Each structure stands twice: as structure tokens, then as C-alpha cells.
Amino acid sequence: MRYRIMSLFRGGNMDAIKLFFAFTKVSFLTQLEYPARYLVRAFGKILSFGGGFALLAIMLTRFGAIGTWSMYEVLLLYSVNILCYSIGATFAMPVCNLSVRVRNGLIDVIGQYNCQQFILIATQYLSVLQFNKYI
Amino acid sequence: MMYRSEFFLNIIGTLLFIYVQISIWRALLPSYATDAIVGSGQMVTFVIVSYLLRQASRTYFTRAFETKINHGDISIDLIRPISLKFMMFAEQLSENLSMILFACIPAAIISGFVWGIELVVGIPNLLLFGLSVLLAITLQFYIEYIAGMCVFWTRDSVYTSQALGGLILIFSGSTVPLWFYPDWLNIVGLFLPFRLMAFEPIRIFMGHADLSGAIEIIAHQALWIVGLYVLERLVWREIQNNVFIQGG
DSSP, rough: OHHHHHHHHHOOOHHHHHHHHHHHHHHHHHHSSHHHHHHHHHHHHHHHHHHHHHHHHHHHHHHOEEETTTTTHHHHHHHHHHHHHHHHHHHHHHHHHHHHHHHHHHHHHHSSSSSOHHHHHHHHHHOTTTTHHOO | OOOOOHHHHHHHHHHHHHHHHHHHHHHHHGOOOOOOOSSSHHHHHHHHHHHHHHHHHHOOEEEEEHHEEEEEHHHEEEESSSSSHHHHHHHHHHHHHHHHHIIIIIHHHHHHHHHHHOOOHHHHHHHHHHHHHHHHHHHHHHHHHHHHHHHHHHHHOHHHHHHHHHHHHHOOOOOGGGSOOHHHHHHHHSSSSGGGHHHHHHHHTTOOOOOOHHHHHHHHHHHHHHHHHHHHHHHHHHHHOOOOOOOO
């Protein structure tokens, strides 16, 4: 076990990939620790993004089209937009918080870990909740 | 003004947001029937005033409650010689005011020059609009505060704020005016306070409500605030009986 953990902190691309998946697993398991809480949060997210979808549907039912875009085309575009955003946000959200960490002086904490810092940042706040938006 | 780049980026962001909204409405309205309730110029006014109102009444109470409860800071807040509610209201109001003064108003002035704001009402309506805005902000603060207090039981602010955000988005009429909603959804909205937070005050500003109509809107807002105040007191009493402090 010790050898396996030590091997994760060695340099090299293969080790970086292993480290990424190891941290990702821990991050996901932490967030899924309370399944009921996860499901209710998922409901909140779906309601929130469903609100945007409903608003577009209301608008386009009234007006019929935006320029040459029909209602179904606009709603499909909105769905694809949410999907792309969610896929990106799943992995990129932790990096968005970097400015806050720099301001608060917390960026040094990352440097103290004996592993690849980027992978640590990228996986520490990996958001499992973004999967709800895929739906 | 500590971060100047953020200040300028806020103005640019606001301008872009207003531009996108105006472009969408300009694309939509010409295709609309001739008996249109509003013209393109009035929609520009709607977009700009709606944006200002949203910025003036935005809150982060649910997230603030979650942080306070999970870190145990709530125990300190509860023994302060000032009401937690008024402290949070004042903090949020000052933050919103700085955002309004240094980002939104400059952007609104630029937008007004570029796209034009139609001001068709007199001084009495403007005064009533000001009063209505104050009540709308109070109303939004109370709703968000009560939703925030639910974190005492749920320990999680994400779904509370997002579910509430979804309801406000649909029923407040700040993004899509309620004129364009189907009748059945408008009837549902009549029984909820969300339309009084944005749509109705903007109606006063745009002259779509006469003096008696404006007074009626203000009376509705005041009634809802009284109702929410009573609800808030009841929830607060329940919390005080069952509060559980962790962390610290």
C-alpha cells in the first residue's frame, strides 16, 4: 500500500493520471457521502436550470421565433449550452477559485503538498453536482 | 475601489449583459402582433431598470447562513447587541449600494445614451416608484432571509438558494415581463409575492400603472412584508428552541 501511495507522488505523466483519478475518486465519494442530501441538491439544480428553460419556452411560445431560429432550435441550443457548461464546470470550477485563494493568501497551502499542485487543485473541488445538469 | 480592474470589468460586464438583452428583445418584438403591449424603446427601459433593481436586491443570505452555521460563527452573531437580521440586511445593502453606484449606474447612464431610456411618468409616479423599490428590496430580503434560515435544519444552502432562484426567475417577471406569460401562469403568479419584487415596480416606472394602481401595488407589497415578518418571527422562535451550534 505504501509503495502504491509513494508511486503516485513520483513524476511522470502516467503517475499524474493515476493521481488525478485517485483524487477524483476521493472527491466524488466525499460529495456522495450523504445520498439524500445529494438528491435534494440535484433537485434544486434541476429546478434552477429548468426555470431558465421554462422562461425560454414561455418567450418562444409567445413570439414563435427569434429571427430565423425556431422554438425547438433555441431550446436545443440552450440545452447544449448547459451541457457544455456543465462538462466544463465539472473540471474547471476549482481553477475559477484561484483568484480568491490568491487574495486570501491560501494559495501557499497548495504548494506545501508533496504532489503535482495542478492536479490537487483540479480535483479538490471537482463538482459531482454538475452531473445533474447533464440530465 | 480596491480592485480597479474589477470595477471596470463590472461596468463592461453590465453593458454586455444589457446589450445582449436589448438585442434579444429587438429581434423578438418586430415579429410580435401589432397590438403589442410594449414597443422596442419601452423594452430597453424595462431591461435597464430591471437590471438595476435586480442588483439592488440581490442577496447571499442562504450561503452566509450556511458558512456561519457550519463554521460556528453563528454563536458569536447571536450574542451581539444587534439583531442578526438587521446586521445581515445592512451588510448586504451596503454591498449592493457600492455595486449600484460604481458599476450599474455608470453602465445604465451609458446604456441610456446609447439605446435611450423612455421616461414618460411625472414626479408623483417617480416618488411612488422609489417607495415601491424600497419595499421590493425589503420583500426580497425577507424571502431570502427566511429561505436562509432553513439552513439551520438542512445544513446546506445550495438547493435552497437554487430552488428559490428558479422560482424568482420564473415568477418575478424581471427577465421576461409578465405581459408575455400565458394567462394560467399569470394567475398562479398573482398568489405569490415574486411579481412585487421586480415586475410591478417597473410597471410604475414605465407608466403602465396609474396613481391608484401604483398605490395598490405598494399596499400589496406592504401586506406581503407584514406577512413575511410574522413568518420570520415564527421561524426564528422555532430556531432558537432547536439551535445546534457546531465548529467554532
